[in-house]
Amino acid sequence: MHKQDDSQQNAELRQAFLRHLPKRLDTLTRRGLRQARDGWDINSLSLIFREVQTLAGASGRYGLLDLAEKLFAIESALSDCLEQVRIPEPQVSSLVGDLFEQVREIASARNAATPVVDNRLLVSAADLDRSENGYPLQLMPPADYWKRFPEVVTASSSNVVPIRVAVADADAGANSVAATVPTAATAPAAGSADSSSAATTVKPAANARKVYHLTDGSTFACEIDQKLELSGYELSLLDHMEELIEMIRTFPPHLVVVDAHFLDALDQLGEALKSARTRSSHRVALLALSEQAELDVRLRAMRAGADAFIPLPANTADVMARIAELTESDQSDPYRIMIVEDDRSQAMFAESILRKAGMITTMVTDPLAVLGDIDQFNPDLILMDLYMPGCSGMELTAIIREREAFVSTPIVFLSGESDTDKHFEALNAGGDDFLSKPIRPKHLISAVTNRLRRARHIRRRAQNQNPRDPITGMYERAHVLDRINAKLAADENIAQRGGLLFVELDDATNVREQVGLIGFDKLLGQIGAFLAGHLDAGELVTRFGDTSFIVLSPDRSADELAASSGGLADRVAREQFDVDGQSYSVRLSIGICPFAANLGDAGSMLNAAERAMSESRKPEHDSTSTAGAAQSIGVFAPKASGDAALLENIRNALRSDGFHLVFQPIASLSSDDENETDEQFQALLRLHGDDGKLLTASHIVPLAEQAGLIDDIDRWVLSRCLMVISERARQGRSVRLFVSQSFSAAADSSRIGWLRQQLETRRIHGNRLVLELRLPQQPADRDAISGFAAAVHQIGIGVCLSGATPGENVQSAVEHLQIDFIKLAPECIADRSPRMRDELRRLVHSAHEHGRKVIAPRIEDAQSAATLWTVGVDFIQGNFVQHEAQNLDYDFRAAAG
The missing domain is CATH 3.40.50.2300 (Response regulator)
Known part of the structure; x- marks a missing residue:
């Protein structure tokens, strides 16, 4: 899609989000405050957290910085509770309650009327102090500011210039906030000879429809004000009839809206309105709201010059339609x-x-x-x-x-x-x-x-x-975006159904070159009409960008959306579209984002659907072929969080060979050891997480065991280590690798046969490999380890038991199991008490008596290494020797020397 259309799309997305934001904030704060004060339940906590999270992101994206900050604070306060599946403690509930009160105040401040002669700003007052390159982002004139310029504002002079201040917006560029400020720079100085003749009435800027609202600050009035701002009107809020009359005499607007509270004072407005209509070059309309609908009340309003009279309660959409009618004559095409x-x-x-x-x-x-x-x-x-x-x-x-x-x-x-x-x-x-x-x-x-x-x-x-094109059947884009956000703001059971489709024409550049620009627009119109004609009742389609469409399907499940999208793409592929007598066939790619993904606003859902569509176009993506045309249908699936996300990452790593190994040398402490110069390394499993964090075996193995994936991981690690051993042998440098395996390896009756086959295939001697298993605690587990150790010894593979601490269990394993090494537990190494040192000395001595070697892992300093040397430990491993690395570059001979 072209950049020139992006700003309009972003503006429509922002308006659609803001239109339904008050309802969402009201629902959220009521739920949050009730839970914080009366007690939480875990299901409500999850729903509230999810809504806070989505609104925080969307608010920040659309420039509502003060609101986003408070929502993010609530998200941070509740995140630990949600991750640990526990109810918030009283102090956390108190904090969250205070934050929800602040969110309510911010929402009320945005909806409340303020008596300033200016457009109400969507960014908070707290952000007014922020500046960029030394210039304030916003300027807000004080109330009655125009009365301070008597030399300019007089009964005979209305010489003003509109000053427009740019307000930074993250998505839609700079919004213009109009503040009409009198300035002496555009008029002769007071008392000059030309001062009387120079007074003129300056017309408002093109497309700037000025509205004065004499407001009582009611909820309904605030809703009208919000819709006026979103519709591009220059809105000035006033709360005194005298102030309104003075403003009308000085700067005639396009429309005056008078709330019901001021209806009794409407007679005072008539003369000023009549005078303004005589002097103004544009129409000055008056809309009166009233809580009474009696004939005499209507007559009084009409006699005061009202063009429209609306009794309350009323629908804001009807009021806005009436306002559009009253202000249209100067803005629309001439009659x-x-x-x-x-x-x-x-x-x-x-x-x-x-x-x-x-x-x-x-x-x-x-x-x-x-x-x-x-x-x-x-x-x-x-x-x-x-x-x-x-x-x-x-x-x-x-x-x-x-x-x-x-x-x-x-x-x-x-x-x-x-x-x-x-x-x-x-x-x-x-x-x-x-x-x-x-x-x-x-x-x-x-x-x-x-x-x-x-x-x-x-x-x-x-x-x-019914904002629907009667010819093509497509709806206005703003209407569809509004319906998407309205569904997001609906009750939970309604908001979870359905989804939206992002539909894009494949190979659009080539098609445009074939049919030409005018023909291309005709073709897209035909495609849109075809889509509209093949959708179910209740589904809406609109153009979005130069080559794409949006389809809103409010009731289908994700599976049903995928199936119907495939059928729709298939029908389009078989259709022949006629452009200026020439037939063309086209293909569509479709991305689907279900509402159940809980992305928070229409913009986020569209981005997700577009990403899903782009992923479906990749060559490695499976596509179904129908009638000779490859379908590209992608369904957005939100990434899982916590353990679910890690588990999915593990599965992907197994499918795509995404794990990798790093190595750490195991160095000898004994100069009398005949194998002191043997190269031996510990192989360590690693995986990069979605957030870029490097995950270790301690993150991976427990979850893989729960999910039944540990056998696959064990075999992957062994296969990769055997490849490394084989490659080093070809280089003439033998190496021994210590490889951690799970207990399930010992219980796997097929593992020994698989290992034997791997060694024979690669022509590797078994003594190049040491399998490291955790020290068993239960007698039954120890029997399984015993049988496994005896079997691997028959093919020359060594066995190491890790996690050893001085005690009867370790002593029994040293005496009865066919093992080659024991690896001390890190906690007994960290204990430098004399008692532990004596126990380690006895354990090492017993191990040596039975022909076992002792390894001390995670050695970080020289003092620990020296202590272990005194108790007779054979090998050390850790950052003191060398940090882990993907290569096997460690000079064992130099270290021994």
Whole structure:
């Protein structure tokens, strides 16, 4: 997808997230506070932690730094409890409760109205002190700031310039927060000769619709304010009628919204509003909200100049639709008026009036030519003469109404006919209004404008209820993103069902070159229409980027989504799409992200689905072939955490040879040992975790034993060590490797045969290998070790028992088991007491009497090595000798010398 579309997509993703954030925060804080105060249960802890985690990430990504910080603090406080599957302790519950209260305060602060003449900012006040390159990120003018400039703001002067301050946003670039600040730099100095004549009214910037909201701070008012900001309005919040009147006199807005609390004072606003409408070059509309719907209340609002009256309670979507209607006239395309009049002078008169009012007009003096011109001009309204030669206005209206495209186009009759029966006859033929000639210009403009305003309002409401393209069947992108976030904010049992599909055209660059840019857009439209036509009821599809689509499937399971996606890709591959008479076949790749993945917002889900799609395109990925076309269908699966993640990592390492070995030398302490210069190393198992951390055998082996994977790991380690021994033999450098094995190796009846075959195949002598097993504690285990040790000795392999501490168990093993080495437990080496030293001396002496050698591991310093030498230990291993490494470079002769 092109970068130029990314910012728009990011903005829509951000708006969709923010639109549903208040509900999610309210649900989260209520649950969290109830658990922190009344007691936790582990299931609620898990749900709350997951929601905190997703909202913390999304809030940080969309620039809500203060909120993200508090949520991350809650996540950190609860993470240990969740990992250890335990209930938070009282002090942790108290901390979490305080943090949830702070989250609630932040959420309330964002939704509360503040009496400042500026756009409410989505970043907290705490972030106002932050700066970048020495410049503050945001500027917030104080309340009533504009009253401090009497030399500029006067009854006869409204010379102001809008100052726009860039607010850094992590995803959508810089948002412009408009603060209208008077400045003397744009006006003559007070008292100068030109001061009176220089005063002018500055028009607002293009597409900047200014709204003043006289707010009572209610929850409903805050919701309206939030939607106004997200819709791009310049919003100023006020809490006094006098302040509102002064602002309207100075800077006329596009819309004034008055909350129900101030309805009794609405009469005071009428004169200021009338004056502003006279002076302003744009429409100044007034919307009144009321908790009463009686006729006298409505009349009082209308007499004060209200353009719209909405009784409460009301739906915020309906209020926003009404606001869009009231502010649209200066922002939308000009009205298009077709004037059908056989009298050219009358037609030119009407055309001149309407053109001066900013409308686009076309004049048709031959009624029989109307049907040929109407398709090309596509009028918003037709101004129709009643009597014309060849075809009357009523006849022409009836014919136009038969055309599907113009069945609802307003038709207004304009005639000197005074017979009311003729008026009714004309309206019955399909007309919408009747104006009598002669008509005053302002009455003509008003009649046309009001009729068109209502028509556009009706169309917009229909589109808002079903924002679907009637031709392609695809929905508006913002609507689909909003539905995704609405589902994420739904109850748990609803939010877990369904998923979204990221659908992308394969080999798009080559296809674009074949069909050309215009043809490529037509092709994508056909593909989108095909997708929409083959989706189930309730599923939504929209364009996303230059070569991709999004499909929202609210109810299917992950398996059902994968199956249906495969069928959809197959049908598209078999379809022939016609572009300018040429047939083309295409292939689609699809990535799926189920809602059960709990990723938190639409942006994260789309990223996950796109990654799954990209993974499915890799050559090593298994793809199913249908009708000769390879399908690339990928399903996002969230990475497991904790033991589950490590276990999956272990399985992947076994499949892809992902383990590796490092080696540490085992050096002799005895100068009398005839084998003191033999090269011998301990082989150590290692695995890189997903976070880059190097995992040791102590991390890997216990989990592998639980999962039944330890035999596979044992065999992998032995195979790799035999390869190393064989390679060293070819280099003329014999080496002995000590290789750790699990107890299950001793219980595996096939292990001896497998080892014998490996040695014979590689032509390796068994004495090059020493198998190291943990010292058994139970008699039955010791019997198994005994049989295993006797069997491996027959093929020349040595045996070492590790974890030995002075005592009867070790003494028995030394005396009765066929072993070659014992390796001391690290804890008895760390104990430097005289008692332990004497016990070690006796153990070493007994081992030597029975022909066993003693190894001391994890030796870190010279003092430990010297102590072990005094008690007779044969070999030491550890960082004091050499740190572990992937090579076997240690000079045993130099060390012995």
